Amino acid sequence: MILHTEPYVMLMASLPSIRLLGEKALPINPARLTERMKMLEPADRDELFAIASILSWNRIDTGDDDAAYVARAERILASIRSDTLREAALERLEIRTLIAALRRRHAGENTPVSGTAWGIGRHVETIRRNWTQPDFGMARSFPWIAQAREQLESGDSAGLERLILDVTWRAAGRHEFGHEFDFEAVVFYLMRWQLADRWARYDADAAAVRFAQLLDVALPPAASIQEAA
Numbered sequence: 001m002i003l004h005t006e007p008y009v010m011l012m013a014s015l016p017s018i019r020l021l022g023e024k025a026l027p028i029n030p031a032r033l034t035e036r037m038k039m040l041e042p043a044d045r046d047e048l049f050a051i052a053s054i055l056s057w058n059r060i061d062t063g064d065d066d067a068a069y070v071a072r073a074e075r076i077l078a079s080i081r082s083d084t085l086r087e088a089a090l091e092r093l094e095i096r097t098l099i100a101a102l103r104r105r106h107a108g109e110n111t112p113v114s115g116t117a118w119g120i121g122r123h124v125e126t127i128r129r130n131w132t133q134p135d136f137g138m139a140r141s142f143p144w145i146a147q148a149r150e151q152l153e154s155g156d157s158a159g160l161e162r163l164i165l166d167v168t169w170r171a172a173g174r175h176e177f178g179h180e181f182d183f184e185a186v187v188f189y190l191m192r193w194q195l196a197d198r199w200a201r202y203d204a205d206a207a208a209v210r211f212a213q214l215l216d217v218a219l220p221p222a223a224s225i226q227e228a229a
Contacts, residue, residue: 006181011039013181018192021169021199033193037186044183050076051089051187070117084184088175088191092168094121098142099164101127106152161202169195 014036016027028036040048054073073093080086097119111131112118119127123138130137135145144167151160169192176188 007041008039008183008186009181011036012185012189015189018189018196021165021196023196024200026193026196026200028193030197033190037190040183040186044186047080047183048187048190051080051085052190055089055092055191067117070120073120082184084175084179085187088172088188090121091171091175094123095142095164095168095171097121097124098127098136098138098145099148101131101136102145102149102152105131158202162199165195165199165202 015033018027037045037048054069054076077086077090077093080089100119112128114128118124123141127136127138134149135142138145144163148160148163151157151163172188172191172195176184179185179188
């Protein structure tokens with residue numbers, strides 16, 4: 001008889017694979033996924049919720065209390081037991097910080113004041129010092145930044161959204177190597193599910209906007225209709 005030493009063999013075996021970003025229909029819905037997560041040990045479930053609380057989309061540049069968020073995120077990062085998950089979460093927050101910097105600069109904000117808590121990670125000071133440089137001096141560490149800046153400046157919000165999702169997806173893939181049936185595997189699965197769900201919902205929202213735009217072009221404005229009547 002083969003004994004499995006990894007704790008979540010049954011849980012991971014019950015989850016359908018999500019291998020491609022851009023699937024139109026996810027293989028498992030939120031309710032069923034939540035039900036599966038009940039198989040987690042209480043301590044792991046608490047840590048999963050903590051990680052999720054700092055990785056929620058766009059939280060870093062909502063305009064809320066940045067200092068409080070940064071302090072909480074750094075506290076949670078320090079408490080993560082797995083080196084792999086800590087590094088993966090940190091990289092994801094660094095990607096958010098860079099995107100937030102692009103958006104803030106594009107909106108005309110000045111260089112953040114030295115010592116203020118506006119971002120997270122190992123590159124915050126480098127970005128601040130190079131605020132006026134097109135790539136913040138970060139092109140070597142983040143080779144996609146030039147494309148992100150071009151999409152932001154051209155107003156290509158859909159392209160920028162897809163680029164961010166793709167970059168985040170690839171980052172998760174680098175960190176999850178070697179984890180198949182442990183707690184790390186569960187967290188990375190949920191990360192992939194979230195990214196795939198966001199992509200699918202974004203496509204649906206974008207399609208609705210495009211349809212509305214087509215209607216605006218095809219139909220006369222209300223005033224013209226009233227005049228015709």
